[in-house]
Amino acid sequence: MKTMKKVFMTAMAVMMAASMAACGDSASDSSGSSSGVKIGLHYELTGAVADYGTAELKGSQLAIKHANEAGGNYIEVVYDNKSDTTESVTLAAQLASDGVVGVVGPATSGASAASYQILNDAKITVVSPSATAINQTLNPTSGEVYDYVFRICFEDSYQGAAMAQYAIDTLGKAKAIVYADNASDYAKGLADAFNAQFKKLGGTIVATDYYSAGDTDFNSVLTKFKDMDFDVLYIPGYYNEAGLIIKQAREMGIDCEIIGPDGFDSESLIDLAGASNLNKVYYTTAYTTVGASPALQAFIDAYKAEYNEEPGMFAALAYDSTNLLIQAIEKAGSTDPEAVRNAVESINFDGVTGSFSFDDTHTPIKSVLVVTLVDGVQGDAVAVSPDVD
Amino acid sequence: MTQFLQQMINGLSLGSIYALVALGYTMVYGIIKLINFAHGDIYMLGAYIGFIVTTKLGLGFVPALLISMVGCAIIGMTIERIAYKPLRHATRITALITAIGVSYFLEAGTQRVMGAGVQTFPNVFVNETIMLGNVRISTQQIVIFVVTITLMVALQFLVNKTKIGRAMRAVSVDGDAARLMGVNVNAVISFTFAIGSALAGAAGVLVGVYYNSINPLMGMLPGIKAFIAAVFGGIGIIPGAMLGGFFIGIVETMVAGYGSSLWKDAVVYIILILILIIKPAGLLGKNTKEKV
Numbered sequence: 001m002k003t004m005k006k007v008f009m010t011a012m013a014v015m016m017a018a019s020m021a022a023c024g025d026s027a028s029d030s031s032g033s034s035s036g037v038k039i040g041l042h043y044e045l046t047g048a049v050a051d052y053g054t055a056e057l058k059g060s061q062l063a064i065k066h067a068n069e070a071g072g073n074y075i076e077v078v079y080d081n082k083s084d085t086t087e088s089v090t091l092a093a094q095l096a097s098d099g100v101v102g103v104v105g106p107a108t109s110g111a112s113a114a115s116y117q118i119l120n121d122a123k124i125t126v127v128s129p130s131a132t133a134i135n136q137t138l139n140p141t142s143g144e145v146y147d148y149v150f151r152i153c154f155e156d157s158y159q160g161a162a163m164a165q166y167a168i169d170t171l172g173k174a175k176a177i178v179y180a181d182n183a184s185d186y187a188k189g190l191a192d193a194f195n196a197q198f199k200k201l202g203g204t205i206v207a208t209d210y211y212s213a214g215d216t217d218f219n220s221v222l223t224k225f226k227d228m229d230f231d232v233l234y235i236p237g238y239y240n241e242a243g244l245i246i247k248q249a250r251e252m253g254i255d256c257e258i259i260g261p262d263g264f265d266s267e268s269l270i271d272l273a274g275a276s277n278l279n280k281v282y283y284t285t286a287y288t289t290v291g292a293s294p295a296l297q298a299f300i301d302a303y304k305a306e307y308n309e310e311p312g313m314f315a316a317l318a319y320d321s322t323n324l325l326i327q328a329i330e331k332a333g334s335t336d337p338e339a340v341r342n343a344v345e346s347i348n349f350d351g352v353t354g355s356f357s358f359d360d361t362h363t364p365i366k367s368v369l370v371v372t373l374v375d376g377v378q379g380d381a382v383a384v385s386p387d388v389d
Numbered sequence: 390m391t392q393f394l395q396q397m398i399n400g401l402s403l404g405s406i407y408a409l410v411a412l413g414y415t416m417v418y419g420i421i422k423l424i425n426f427a428h429g430d431i432y433m434l435g436a437y438i439g440f441i442v443t444t445k446l447g448l449g450f451v452p453a454l455l456i457s458m459v460g461c462a463i464i465g466m467t468i469e470r471i472a473y474k475p476l477r478h479a480t481r482i483t484a485l486i487t488a489i490g491v492s493y494f495l496e497a498g499t500q501r502v503m504g505a506g507v508q509t510f511p512n513v514f515v516n517e518t519i520m521l522g523n524v525r526i527s528t529q530q531i532v533i534f535v536v537t538i539t540l541m542v543a544l545q546f547l548v549n550k551t552k553i554g555r556a557m558r559a560v561s562v563d564g565d566a567a568r569l570m571g572v573n574v575n576a577v578i579s580f581t582f583a584i585g586s587a588l589a590g591a592a593g594v595l596v597g598v599y600y601n602s603i604n605p606l607m608g609m610l611p612g613i614k615a616f617i618a619a620v621f622g623g624i625g626i627i628p629g630a631m632l633g634g635f636f637i638g639i640v641e642t643m644v645a646g647y648g649s650s651l652w653k654d655a656v657v658y659i660i661l662i663l664i665l666i667i668k669p670a671g672l673l674g675k676n677t678k679e680k681v
């Protein structure tokens with residue numbers, strides 16, 4: 001028994017040593033050339049939302065590679081926050097002590113918000129590719145904008161408003177039912193913004209009901225809707241439930257237009273709903289390959305050549321974020337924190353996800369794309385800029 | 390009225406699933422007084438077995454249903470042998486906690502092997518809609534209903550008319566006395582787990598076909614609802630579980646259809662609380678006096 005214990009303890013010690021060594025490696029700071037400009041890439045590479053973080057890391061690394069090929073000298077410092085907000089705080093402090101000039105990431109709003117205060121205090125410019133939560137760039141205690149924090153995606157509420165605008169102006173609808181995910185802030189923000197804009201433009205919200213994430217049976221609620229007088233169904237939520245709602249609605253004979261947010265943007269939506277049910281379905285997004293601009297097409301080709309897969313929205317946003325930071329550093333002509341920050345704030349950026357500049361909450365002013373699905377395939381994309389207050 | 394009938398059909402389809410799962414709870418409880426919290430996960434495994442059989446082996450609905458039932462029966466017996474049998478004479482709370490442990494093991498294990506995300510169940514038969522007046526019934530709903538009723542009738546026959554059924558009833562009344570009369574109690578318990586798990590496996594496949602979306606945590610909530618259904622009808626009583634399953638399914642549908650879907654789960658739990666206060670033995674349960 002005693003030897004067993006000894007063996008066990010030794011094994012533990014070896015494992016701990018190995019994991020510590022691994023920790024040391026995780027910041028792949030190729031510090032051989034200390035003369036380069038360090039850019040922190042802080043992403044969810046493992047854990048619940050690893051899909052987003054991994055895609056964004058690839059986008060960022062591609063941008064840095066392109067910049068270095070064009071004669072730059074940028075060094076990436078990669079950290080994995082394990083999709084965990086506490087880890088994100090620790091890594092923000094780590095990044096600050098690593099002497100990075102700017103940070104790109106994380107992918108999600110929660111992990112991003114956790115890193116802002118520390119990086120802002122350290123005067124490190126942060127560009128968030130996909131932190132879409134409402135008031136994300138504001139300090140939650142003072143309500144003021146973080147000086148050094150920027151994001152390049154539109155706010156959740158903005159796409160809700162854009163969808164309302166599109167439903168009324170383009171689809172010519174006036175009576176909407178909103179069927180929302182009851183738990184996520186994302187869906188709540190979307191539903192509120194949609195309702196407000198839809199009513200403002202003269203439409204009526206006939207009914208609002210909610211589902212819980214993980215539900216699979218929507219028949220009862222859809223049966224109730226079916227007897228109501230409405231002409232468009234808005235589903236703010238993610239593809240897992242939206243796919244099933246669309247399927248059950250179509251099978252029940254609800255054949256009106258169904259509209260949704262960028263949570264619809266997944267191959268799984270087609271599997272769940274069935275391609276033949278995905279007609280007269282529209283959703284808002286920041287990214288589509290339909291009618292790609294030359295810049296976007298070049299990015300798609302380069303990405304495919306590098307990673308042998310199609311880039312998605314997250315990779316494209318990260319590519320833009322990283323390029324924006326690099327352009328700002330070059331425009332500032334130095335790595336002085338204040339100069340870099342000012343260069344970012346005043347930038348007129350022309351990227352693969354569109355051209356934009358920042359408003360006074362450091363959120364881009366850019367239009368939302370509305371994608372039409374025809375038999376589950378993206379058929380058409382139009383830009384919508386809602387006039388919100 | 391049309392809407393009411395339509396909601397009834399929705400409720401019966403959902404209730405069929407709950408009833409099938411509730412039967413497993415109630416049979417196991419009836420025989421060894423264990424609330425088998427891993428039962429909802431057996432239902433999940435049934436869906437995954439059906440998924441593998443239809444996608445990887447390319448078989449149709451009926452083979453998928455049968456293979457899944459056999460597979461779940463084997464899994465159920467194995468779990469009983471490994472996790473519960475060594476605890477046969479331990480306190481009930483020990484077995485209960487073990488059941489929760491088994492439940493987590495099955496959920497996390499499936500996540501590890503099959504991935505944590507949602508899988509899409511293939512369309513195994515053509516789904517057509519039949520109109521009865523203004524009420525729509527899909528072939529899927531009819532299949533669910535027919536399979537459920539068939540299995541229930543078969544179960545009733547098994548329990549009431551066969552030798553093994555009589556042995557099950559005997560063990561349920563008094564395990565020790567049954568043993569003295571020459572009943573192989575261990576075999577009967579294994580058999581009970583097998584039957585209960587097979588029914589859950591069938592429910593899993595039906596759900597996969599009906600909603601075409603399965604995931605490793607899909608057993609949690611239906612498992613609890615089915616447990617409530619079993620308690621509602623009187624836990625340990627087989628017709629009670631069927632009644633309870635249909636009742637809970639219909640209540641849930643009606644609450645979502647005429648009230649708000651945010652209330653549907655809450656109402657089911659309120660029913661559980663009310664039944665425990667007013668008639669703890671369940672709707673079909675008899676109050677048995679405890680002899681001191």
